[in-house]
Amino acid sequence: MTRLSVNINKIATLRNARGGNNPDVLKTALDCERFGAQGITVHPRPDERHIRYADVTTLKDHVTTEFNIEGYPDERYMKLVRETKPAQATLVPDAPDAITSNAGWDTLRNASLLTEIIAELKSQGVRVSVFVDPSPKMVEGAARVGADRVELYTEPYAHEYKVNRDVAIKPYVESGRVAHEAGLGLNAGHDLDLDNLRFLAQNLPHLDEVSIGHALICDALYFGLENTIQLYLKQLKM
Template sequence: MTKLSVNVNKIATIRNARGGDTPNVAQVAIDCERFGADGITIHPRPDERHITTQDVYDLKKIVATEFNIEGYPNDRFMNLIRETEPTQATLVPDGPDVLTSNAGWDTVKHKEKLTDICNQLREIGVRSSIFVDTNLENISGAKEVGVDRIELYTGPYADAYDIDKDKAVKDYVVAAKLANDLGLGINAGHDLSLENLAFFKTSVPGLEEVSIGHALISDALYFGLEQTIFKYKQLLK
């Protein structure tokens, strides 16, 4: 069964809109796990517009499943990883002015940097993952830098799903087959939803984990958090 990691960034966004501690990010993470989530994902951006530095340390104390921290691997990010030792660090190529992750790494161009970061993560004992698109050269490059997993950027899939779902998923199937052949684990994330998740899961071989935040939290406004997580988990069976 593919694991579901719930991204709680949007919970922090709601909290930050009013200040204070409502909703409480740590309590929501606990509840997500209680309702069946296999992991918790956060992306602590430098401007702290959602997840704050303090949230990272607070969540480290209470997350009992897999803890996944996403971010651009600058000094701040790597210090957080060293001090909290999450299950997984997912490296994204976002600059500080990017609204949301919207592209994968050029693993050939950034080979030296990514190799160094993956070596550091291995020394810490943290599983490494790199955000990539379906470009086969970048997936082969991911293998060369020594990463444990890739996370397929599924924004283009979600955009094209309603037009032609078979065409939308085609490149992901090819990319996943190459990753499997190379011995890379496969994660996926960005704009996966109740509408498009099941088809992606059944089409893409070797999918180990999906990270879902925006759609899942939006669905929870209608169905409630517990029922929403149940719905997503059912699609991943």
């Protein structure tokens, strides 16, 4: 079964909007685990507009499922990963002012940078996933630079799914096949929701993990967090 990692950035966004500690990011993470999530994902950004670097340190001491830290591998990110040693580091090519991730790495053009960073992270005992567009060439490039996994950027899939889901899934099927043949683990994330998740999972037989935040937290406003996590897990059961 594909594992569900809950991205709790939006919980921190809500907390930061008012100040104080409501909602409590740590409590939410532990509740997500208690309700069935198999991982917790965070993506700290330099301006700390949602998850703060101090949150990451606190979470590492309490999260018992898989802990995944996403981010652009600048020195502050690398220092954070060295100190917390999460189960997984997901490298994302975001500009510091990006609202959200909007493209994957060009693993060919950035091969030298990624090779060096991945080697350092793996020396710390951290599994490394590289965020890529659904392109076999970018997947192959990720394998060559030493990545353990790739995370397929699924916003294009989510957009096209509403128009023609069979067309939407094709590049992901091919990229997933290439990843598996290259010995890479396979993750996916961005704009996945209760409408499009099952079809993605059904067509990617080697999908290890999905990371879902925005849609899941929005759904939780209506269905409650525990029920929402169960709904997402149900979509992943084949």
